[in-house]
Amino acid sequence: MHTLISFAGLPGVGKTTIARQLARQQGVPYLRVDEIEGVLMADAPGQDIGPQGYQIAAALAVSNLTLGLSAIVDCVNPWQLTRDIFIEAARTAGSAFFGVELYCSDETEHRQRVETRQADIPGKSLPDWQKVMARDYHPWTGADLRIDTAATTIEQAADEIIRALGSVTQAGEDF
Secondary structure, three states, rough: OOOOEEEEEEOOOHHHHHHHHHHHHHOOOOHHHHHHHHHHHHHHOOOOOOOHHHHHHHHHHHHHHOOOEEEEEEOOOOOEEEEEHHHHHHHOOOOOOEEEEEOOOOOOHHHHHHOOOOOOOOOOOOOEEEEEEHOOOOOOOOOEEEEOOOOOHHHHHHHHHHHHHHHHHOOOOOO
């Protein structure tokens, strides 16, 4: 069954790096909410865009899922409300849903990642450590898989996701 994989986690835990690795390995569409929000904010600087970036990513996911493709959504996904947007997208497309929460248990490592990363979206500023720690983020207790990126490499995390997906989908189907 085609699957929507939805990532969650604070900035700097490795979501984008691991989601891109997984998308490359599996040859599936990669949808990054930060890029969508960047375009929306470029058209309306300073305006609150609310959940529009998440809603657009969900609509694009449905488009891909109904074509018979799995898809990956990369975003902070901080609350059950945002996670439900993607759960509903998978349901709408008649596809499976798989939630992955990434976290970094080593605060020193996490802080170093946040403070040394470079912005890769034109016009998008990255949050500093204080903003990351102050973010209203609720751990995803219902995630299908939680990975501590302080204890795994990018490749190990992608492999772990593929293994976990294999246990919930039938052999021979993507994901």
